Amino acid sequence: MASTGTVFQEPRTFTREEVAKHNKEGDLWIIIDSKVYDVTRFKNLHPGGASVFFDDDIPGQDATDVFFGLHRFEVLERPQYQRLQIGVIAGEKPQIHGKVDGALSKVPYAEPAWLTDGFKSPYFTENHRKFQAAMRKFVDEVIYPDAQAREADGKRPTQHVFDRMAELNLHAMRMGPGKHLKGLTLMNGLVKPEEFDYFHELIISQEIVRCGARGYGDALNAGCVIGLPPVLNFGSPELKARVIPEVFSGKKFICLAVSEAHAGSDVFGLQTTATKTEDGKHWIITGTKKWITNGTFADYFTVGCKTEDGFTVILVERGEGVETKPIKTSYSSTAGTAYITFDHVKVPVENTLGEEGGGIFVMLxxxxxxxxxxxxxxxxxxxxxxxxxxxxxxxxxxxxxxxxxxxxxxxxxxxxxxxxxxxxxxxxxxxxxxxxxxxxxxxxxxxxxxxxxxxxxxxxxxxxxxxxxxxxxxxxxxxxxxxxxxxxxxxxxxxxxxxxxxxxxxxxxxxxxxxxxxxxxxxx
Incomplete structure (x- = not known):
């Protein structure tokens, strides 16, 4: 019975002397890190022009140093360039490696000391080390590829990333240690809720940042990190029971809406107002907010308002009277930075976070x-x-x-x-x-x-x-x-x-x- 599996073929092998013979415009090979590439057809498609292939030390020669003086290793991993490889140099093995998913960098000072071989730390335990290894593997395999794609096209993170994060309860862990973790399975059971501490949270934040995509990093629920704690700490039991599971599951999103065009750090200068209806059962909120991270795709807004008693924080749900517009910033629009308009938005008084007039304590x-x-x-x-x-x-x-x-x-x-x-x-x-x-x-x-x-x-x-x-x-x-x-x-x-x-x-x-x-x- 014939096998239906993929047949593995050993790469063709060449000597350096054989490669050196292919050094003409119609027959052009080069060597990069022991791999042989036929660039005869590609040379005219090269973004830098065909002339770069005809320097004295390139046609038919080892162009490793020249290549890595101009390109990142990831270029060689792209399918269109992998297809150019026709073989390898006999008896030689690649010496250069790119990004290895889940691995620690061997570059000096590329990792904090506690992750450097031979260094000790009074702060990080064996559990922290296992947690870091699991988090890095998750970031490299799930988050990093989406981060590079979305940072480039400006779209919000793909929903499956939020879903995968929710499976590990990462959204909950980013709120820090606390009662909100009780009963949850964290990182597939790697750490118990009562043992989770700020060093675990530090690891989460620092591993995500390794993607090198700031807009995307903020899009991964940065609004939640600053917008949900007021609900956690000051919301009514009924409000928390409804909102928190939705946000932790990655199905709904929340942001903090305080800054305004006329008032940034000066919260007492806010002009967004909240006045009560005659029956005292609802707030009517009117005003604008600016530079609100995650605002364009948020379902909930933790809003700072001027009320009769002073500064009050109220949770507003997206609905009639709420409009969000994207703001172009220095980084990718994937962060969802928004200008928000509240036009006579009706909100139940039960959505008040903390005491009326006590908003400054909620924020602080x-x-x-x-x-x-x-x-x-x-x-x-x-x-x-x-x-x-x-x-x-x-x-x-x-x-x-x-x-x-x-x-x-x-x-x-x-x-x-x-x-x-x-x-x-x-x-x-x-x-x-x-x-x-x-x-x-x-x-x-x-x-x-x-x-x-x-x-x-x-x-x-x-x-x-x-x-x-x-x-x-x-x-x-x-x-x-x-x-x-x-x-x-x-x-x-x-x-x-x-x-x-x-x-x-x-x-x-x-x-x-x-x-x-x-x-x-x-x-x-």
């Missing part, structure tokens, strides 16, 4: 966690730039030598590494304090620390983005090819300095908190 309760998440993401984004720059400066040759042979290049790498290591270590210390403080203690003792941390982290990020741009040169401002991740980070990094409180505002907040704690009996 989430600021620490929001800013901490941003620090987690920024720290890992900077490490991605280090990874890219360490590879690039090793393989790119100038004046006959690798870029990293130049002292000025090594000085930039040193500064990038020092900044990123200091950010990560401060972040881990603050995370440890969060794990050992009640929510109330965090509010009183860590607000200043986290404010300083975010200010420092985002400033470091901007310096690292600038250094990365300088190292990549023209490729650092090109949205495709070798420098695309550095270009992307350089373009969007200023945004980090604004979210969750501008750098200068947070710096002042930290100092003011320190001044309030100054002992009155201490003098020089």
């Amino acid at each position: 309760s989430n600021f620490n966690h929001e800013r901490w998440v941003m620090c987690c993401c920024s720290a890992r984004s900077q490490r991605l730039v280090i990874d890219e720059c360490m590879k690039w400066t090793s393989q790119r040759k100038a004046f006959g030598k690798p870029l990293n042979s130049q002292p000025v290049v090594r000085a930039k790498l040193a500064a990038m590494i020092a900044r990123t290591e200091s950010v990560q270590n401060w972040l881990e210390n603050v995370t440890y304090q969060m794990c050992n403080m009640s929510y109330k203690e965090q509010a009183s003792k860590l607000a200043g620390q986290i404010a300083f941390l975010k200010m420092y982290t985002t400033r470091c990020g901007q310096e690292t983005a600038r250094d990365g741009l300088h190292l990549f040169g023209g490729r650092g401002v090109t949205q495709s090819g070798m420098g695309r991740f550095v270009e992307h980070y350089y373009r969007i990094v200023p945004f980090d300095a604004l979210l969750g409180g501008a750098e200068d505002v947070l710096a002042d907040l930290g100092v003011r908190q320190a001044i309030r704690a100054m002992p009155k009996d201490t003098k020089l």
